[in-house]
Amino acid sequence: MKMDEAAIETVVTAVKESKKYGDTAEATIRELAVEALRRYKKPKQAIKAVRAQLHSIMAPYLGDPDYDAAKTMVTAVFASGDEAQVRTLCQDLMGHHLSTRERLSLLDRFYREIFAVTGKPDSLLDIACGLNPLAFPWMDLPFSTQFYAYDIHEPRIDFLNHYFRAQGLAPLARIQDVALQFPQETADVALFLKEMPRFVRNYGDLGRPLLEALRVRWLVVSYPAVSTHGGRNLTNRYREFMAQLTEGLPWTTTEILFEGELVFCIEKGGGES
Ligand SMILES: C[S@@+](CC[C@H](N)C(=O)[O-])C[C@H]1O[C@@H](n2cnc3c(N)ncnc32)[C@H](O)[C@@H]1O
Numbered sequence: 001m002k003m004d005e006a007a008i009e010t011v012v013t014a015v016k017e018s019k020k021y022g023d024t025a026e027a028t029i030r031e032l033a034v035e036a037l038r039r040y041k042k043p044k045q046a047i048k049a050v051r052a053q054l055h056s057i058m059a060p061y062l063g064d065p066d067y068d069a070a071k072t073m074v075t076a077v078f079a080s081g082d083e084a085q086v087r088t089l090c091q092d093l094m095g096h097h098l099s100t101r102e103r104l105s106l107l108d109r110f111y112r113e114i115f116a117v118t119g120k121p122d123s124l125l126d127i128a129c130g131l132n133p134l135a136f137p138w139m140d141l142p143f144s145t146q147f148y149a150y151d152i153h154e155p156r157i158d159f160l161n162h163y164f165r166a167q168g169l170a171p172l173a174r175i176q177d178v179a180l181q182f183p184q185e186t187a188d189v190a191l192f193l194k195e196m197p198r199f200v201r202n203y204g205d206l207g208r209p210l211l212e213a214l215r216v217r218w219l220v221v222s223y224p225a226v227s228t229h230g231g232r233n234l235t236n237r238y239r240e241f242m243a244q245l246t247e248g249l250p251w252t253t254t255e256i257l258f259e260g261e262l263v264f265c266i267e268k269g270g271g272e273s
Pocket residue numbers: 057058059062099100127128129130131132150151152153176177178179180192193194195
C-alpha cells in the first residue's frame with residue numbers, strides 16, 4: 001500500500017517546527033515518520049511516537065551551548081591568536097554536553113594513550129560526534145589531518161565546521177544519519193565514543209554491521225565506565241557486550257580503562273575494511 005505522502009509531510013513539518021527536536025536532520029525525521037505512520041493512522045499519534053524516539057536518539061537532555069553565541073566566541077578567540085584562550089573556550093563549550101564534560105579531566109591523557117596504540121592518524125572519522133571535535137587541540141595532530149565528523153544535529157554541525165575553519169582544518173563535519181547511511185570515507189581511525197549502547201537500543205542489530213562497514217584500520221569504541229544515574233560500575237557489563245559484538249571477527253582488541261570511560265582500540269587489520 002502506498003503511504004499517504006500528505007500525512008508524512010504533516011508529521012515531518014510538525015517535528016521540524018518543534019523547539020526541542022526541530023534541529024534534527026530532516027532525513028532522520030522523515031524515516032521515523034514513515035515508520036510511525038505504519039503503526040499509527042493518525043498523524044497526531046505518529047508525531048508523538050517520533051518525538052519519543054528522538055528523545056532517545058538526539059538525547060537533548062545531554063545539553064548544548066548556544067551555537068550562534070559559540071560561533072561568535074570562536075571567531076573572537078582565534079582572532080586573538082592566543083592558544084591558551086582557544087583551549088579554554090573549547091573546554092568551556094565541551095562542558096555544555098554531558099559526554100564531553102565527563103571527559104574534560106582526561107583530555108591531557110585520552111588521545112595520547114589511544115594514539116599510542118593506534119598510531120597518530122592522518123585521517124579520522126568521529127561518528128555521532130557531539131562536541132568531541134573540540135578536543136582537537138589535545139590530539140596533537142597537524143592541521144592537514146582529514147577530520148570527518150558526523151551527527152544529525154544541524155546547528156551543531158554548522159558550528160563544528162565554523163570551528164574547523166577557524167582552527168585551520170578542512171570543514172569536514174557532516175549532517176549524516178549513520179544508521180541510514182554508514183560513513184563511506186576511508187581513514188586510519190574511527191571514533192565511536194559513548195554512543196554504542198544508545199545506538200543498539202535505537203537501531204537494534206545495526207551495531208556490528210556499522211563497525212564491519214567502516215573503512216578504517218582502527219576502531220575506537222568507548223563506553224561510560226560508571227552509570228550516569230546511581231554511579232553503578234558498568235565495566236564488566238560493557239566488556240562482555242563488546243566481546244559479543246565482535247565475536248568471531250578476526251580483530252585484535254586493546255582495552256584502555258580511564259577513570260569514567262572504558263575504551264576499546266580494535267585493529268581491523270589489513271588497512272582496509
Ligand atoms: C552521547 S552523544 C556522544 C557524543 C560524542 N561521541 C562524545 O562521546 O562526546 C551522541 C551523539 O550521537 C548523535 N547521534 C545519535 N544518533 C545518530 C545517528 N543515527 N547518526 C548520527 N549521529 C547520531 C547525537 O545527536 C549526539 O550528538
